[in-house]
Every structure is written in C-alpha cells, then in structure tokens.
Amino acid sequence: MELxxxxxxxxxxxxxxxxxxxxxxxxxxxxxxxCSVAYLQQIWWFEVDGEVEFPFPSGTYxxxxxxxxxxxxxxxxxxxxNSEHVHGWDKKPVQFQLSTSDGQKAISQCSLNDPGKWxxxxxGVFVVENPLQQQKSNFSMTQIDCTHTKxxxxxxxxxxxxxxxxxRLKLF
Numbered sequence: 001m002e003l004x005x006x007x008x009x010x011x012x013x014x015x016x017x018x019x020x021x022x023x024x025x026x027x028x029x030x031x032x033x034x035c036s037v038a039y040l041q042q043i044w045w046f047e048v049d050g051e052v053e054f055p056f057p058s059g060t061y062x063x064x065x066x067x068x069x070x071x072x073x074x075x076x077x078x079x080x081x082n083s084e085h086v087h088g089w090d091k092k093p094v095q096f097q098l099s100t101s102d103g104q105k106a107i108s109q110c111s112l113n114d115p116g117k118w119x120x121x122x123x124g125v126f127v128v129e130n131p132l133q134q135q136k137s138n139f140s141m142t143q144i145d146c147t148h149t150k151x152x153x154x155x156x157x158x159x160x161x162x163x164x165x166x167x168r169l170k171l172f
Contacts, residue, residue, distance in 0.1 A: 039071055041085050042151035049140035050158060053101075056128040056135045060163040063098050063123040065141050066156040069115040081116035088150030089113065094143045098124035101136035112153070125163055 040046060048065070069089060070081035089112035098106040106124020121141075128135050139158060143150065161168075 037068075037072065038155040040151060040153045040155070041071075042149050044146045044149055045142075045144040046153075047140060047142045047144065048155055049138070051136065051138045052158075052160065053134050053136040054160075055131060055133070056160075058128055058131045060125060060127050062125050062161050062163045062166050063137065063139055064120040064159045064161065065096065065123060065139075066118060066120055066159060067112065068118045068154040068156070069112055069152055070154070071152065072154055083115040083152060086115045086152030088148050089143075089153070091148055091150070092143065092145045094121075094141060096121060096123040097138075097140045097142075098126065099138050100126045101134075115152070118156070120159065122166075 038048075068081065069086045070083040071085065073080050073082060093109040093111045096106075096108045096110075098104075104126045106126070108123060110121060112121075123139055123141075126135075126137060137160070141155075
C-alpha cells in the first residue's frame with residue numbers, strides 16, 4: 001500500500017484587511033501528522049495548489065485534501081475545535097482540480113460543512129500504467145467568489161492513496 005502525504009503546497013488568499021496576518025495563520029495542531037496547519041480565519045477568496053512528481057507503481061490512485069471547518073486546538077489536555085469563525089462555506093461550493101502529465105483530468109465541487117471533523121475531500125482519480133516513468137500530478141482547491149467572506153478553515157495536507165483503499169481513509 002502506497003501513501004503519499006504532502007505538506008508542500010502554496011496557499012493564496014485575499015482577506016478583507018490587506019496584509020493582516022490575523023486572517024491567514026499557521027497554527028500548531030496535534031491532529032496533523034505535521035507540526036502545523038494553515039488556518040484561514042476570514043477571507044474573500046483562496047486558492048491552494050501544488051504538484052507532486054513521483055514514480056508511482058502501476059495502479060489507480062485517489063487524491064484528497066484533508067480539511068476541517070473550525071480552528072483545531074487543545075483545552076485541558078483534550079483536542080477541541082473552535083467553530084467561532086466558521087462562516088460562508090455554505091454559499092458556494094469549493095472547486096477541486098487534478099491534472100496529470102499524461103493528460104488525465106478531474107474536477108469536483110462540494111460545499112464544506114460539518115465543523116469540527118477532519119474530512120478527506122476527494123479530488124479525483126488518476127491511473128498509472130508505466131511505473132518506470134515519473135508521474136507529475138497538479139492539484140488545486142479554490143473558492144473565488146468575492147461576494148461574501150468566508151472563514152474558519154483548516155488546511156492540513158494532501159494525500160495520494162491507492163483507490164482500492166479509499167474506504168480506509170474514513171477510519172482516520
């Protein structure tokens with residue numbers, strides 16, 4: 001079983017206050033495999049994108065974003081989620097995209113809801129037929145609707161997982 005976990009992606013966002021660092025934070029999180037997650041407190045739009053190039057074994061793979069509505073934290077030694085700043089995600093769906101160097105593409109949309117739970121949002125599937133060749137995959141998550149603000153989103157990581165084991169992600 002092959003699992004690739006990515007933390008190296010770019011995140012751009014536009015807040016209602018130019019250069020206000022309180023609207024785009026990197027916060028520590030025990031719920032992440034990394035030391036921190038990106039937290040968007042209040043923004044007008046955002047785009048997260050990245051790329052992975054890797055010689056995958058032959059097979060079918062799924063790409064996921066690991067997200068949570070609400071600020072992850074700890075209180076009295078227990079993991080908690082503060083949903084105070086969660087707003088605006090029910091107005092328009094977030095768009096997810098995946099493309100590969102051999103021309104495969106996937107686009108999906110979903111409205112973000114259910115604060116307090118880490119969710120693996122499925123972006124799409126790609127197939128690797130030649131394991132000796134580097135497979136380059138580009139991925140993105142965007143919500144570019146400037147008619148309302150949105151906030152309270154934690155962005156943890158991107159996972160590439162064999163599609164046959166997709167149901168196992170629901171256990172984490």
